[in-house]
Amino acid sequence: MTDNGILDLAMAVLDDMKAIDVHAIDVRELTSISDHMIFCTGTSNRHARSIVDRVVERMKEESMPVLGIEGYESGQWVLIDLGDAILHVMLSDVREFYKLEDLWSIGADFSINEN
DSSP states (O other): OOHHHHHHHHHHHHHHTTOEEEEEEEOTTTOSSOSEEEEEEESSHHHHHHHHHHHHHHHHHTTOOOOEEESTTTOSEEEEEOSSEEEEEEEHHHHHHHOHHHHHHTTOEEEEEOO
16 A cells, blocks of 8 residues: 555544544655654544544554554554554644644645645
């Protein structure tokens, strides 16, 4: 599966799981760690962990390795390393505090911007 396949699958799961304020940023010109950064908001810790569980489940169903998960226990900010995409699932107050999208969007192209 190509990086667009990973991005497409992740975005489909986020839509299915009713993630809020989903944004994907193409960061290929900014860093070598990943091609895309995906940001979304969960309504609660439980919702954030459910989103993560479903993304991991779908990636494994498609034989895509999940390279790492950080922050799952708290559910306030969970990062999933999908190789060509890094997914950040955050609670709204955490997302507002860190404003990572502002950092990564400087000079980047927004690949997908859903509300």
